[in-house]
Amino acid sequence: MINQNNQKINFPFTAIIGQEEMKLALLLNIIDPKIGGVMIMGDRGTGKSTIIRSLVDLLPEISVVANDPYNSHPLDFELMSNEVRQKLNNNESLDIISKKIQLIDLPLGATEDRVCGTIDIEKALQDGIKAFEPGLLAKANRGILYIDEVNLLDDHLVDLLLDAAASGWNTVEREGISISHPSRFILIGSGNPEEGELRPQLLDRFGMHAQIGTVKDPELRVQIVEQRTAFDKEPTQFIQNYEQMQQNLIQNLYESRQNLKNVTILYQDRIKISQICSELNIDGLRGDLVTNRAAKALACFEKRLQVTHKDIERVICLCLRHRLRTDPLETMDSGTKVKEIFQQIFDYEF
Template sequence: MTSTAKAATARRVVFPFTAIVGQEEMKLALLLNVIDPKIGGVMIMGDRGTGKSTTIRALADLLPEIPVVANDPFNSHPSDPELMSDEVRTAFLNGENIPLAQQKVQMVDLPLGATEDRVCGTIDIEKALSEGVKAFEPGLLAKANRGILYVDEVNLLDDHLVDVLLDSAASGWNTVEREGISIRHPARFVLVGSGNPEEGELRPQLLDRFGMHAEIHTVKEPPLRVQIVEQRSEFDQNPHAFLEQYQSKQEELQQTIINAQQLLPSVTLDYDLRVKISEVCSEMDVDGLRGDIVTNRAAKAIAAFEGRTEVTIDDIRRVITLCLRHRLRKDPLESIDSGYKVEKAFARVFGVELSEDSAAANGTGQKATAGR
């Protein structure tokens, strides 16, 4: 047995991503954020027991191993200075030999009761003053660098902590300051938040900072429900045998993600389409320019995912609702629009038909079929 095979066997078996039935909107949003982390993360809102946590863990397990600096608490990249801690960057610039290692992409769970010190890390002031060294105890943001940071029930998390997470996700750096001592380290991660709308919404200012917003609903069709129950039962009885059934699909999707990440810089978005995206944002009265930027990035990511270098109108149609629905101004008593308003504005600006099926689908938060 090879060392890779031994490591795979030793790892806790996770339900395979390619076996997950339905919830296409959530799966698409997660995949696009992995292809281009600069999209800004995804907020997943939906009913209890709809597989939010299962899907996110399955995605982390699916992702390919990444090169890291051995024994580095920040998962520093061995050759990209932007993804290195200060200590590793100094060694790199001085031409020192940097030990390398391969590891799985980290998925870090943020517990609801976490303190700011636990999230950001702490500085040992006494050691710093007595020994003159910056004694830093890394937090969850350090562990999540170049990985996925998952916050379940993010709408119940303290607003101050949400601000810290979003600031780090946007800047790619975490800075800790205590008593005049300042330490910073890279903190580039895909931020995934999930929650149940019945337990309250995030403040609009915080919600706007998430790149995408996916809605998921309990599957209604009895045959699909039976399929999901049977799959789960089969997985619980014999996880390794179940995983083997999907191994080839898992490897195929993993390679597709790698190819998309490499192709992404070559993907182009026509100027006229960019203008129309901004026209939709303007018509929907979206505050700021985050909606425009994220829609542009997501459209390019979906084109790369499908192996193309030019964005089409259909690419934009498939991502624009995910990127804009949570940025619309709304009556305080309304819940987040399921997407029909965005689809309607898209159809008018891009000159495509909004079918009755699309309108009905949007009304239930499912994927639209405008312009097909």
């Protein structure tokens, strides 16, 4: 929705009813972007896009180098462009500004040039400079890259995303000219399982996997419809009604990002998490890493500095369910297998 000042108005995140699993996964990724993003699968009309776009108003500000197209970090070499590094090596001063984390949409029909960027060969040859027009991966650096209907994305774009997600850098090559820039982003995808499954290589790149379904409770459905009707009728007033809740959540997310480094998880609990991953025959160590990170982010969000077994229980299905499949003919497990193994190893009653 657009207001009279031509500004986009998003439905308030704190006004969303239900879909707790999806909301939790998104908030934890804001607290710790290294969790690796969220894949959200669910029926049509369940509010996937509405919830994701409502994140925009919650995103914190970050320090960036002014006029840099890659949102370069002014101190972290892994998150800055080659141009900024060169300036630092030459002892040049950097103009630093604060900027809100961006949510960048990657449309299904996007071309490779639109996603990765383009090199102006003619200008490069005539003027001897590397003329580069940044793409969506440049804009998404240190932000969020959102792909709706990600399971319908062309295979060649999937490959590009895999390369960028694996290395944290995007490289564009043309006619012997190569340009690279940092591209570290939170990858959020949404889709309808009826329209096909994701390639396992891309699915594994998502740190968490949230499943959402159509609300069955008639009273809850009526409440959701009334909320949406009120927002469409008087969006400004509706947003004002949730302003304080929004601000409280924003402050909580900010403090959680600052305090995350102080959260600890017991060694024996880390052992048990890895034991669960081993029992489930999960390939690689990404499942172990993500579960540890997500549990710490949840504890921090709830203003605790020690991870509990309850924290691990709440996040472990989100972190592991999409890593279980080995047979391509099998459907996605809802988390039953993960819960069973968790209960055995932690001796825990759900």
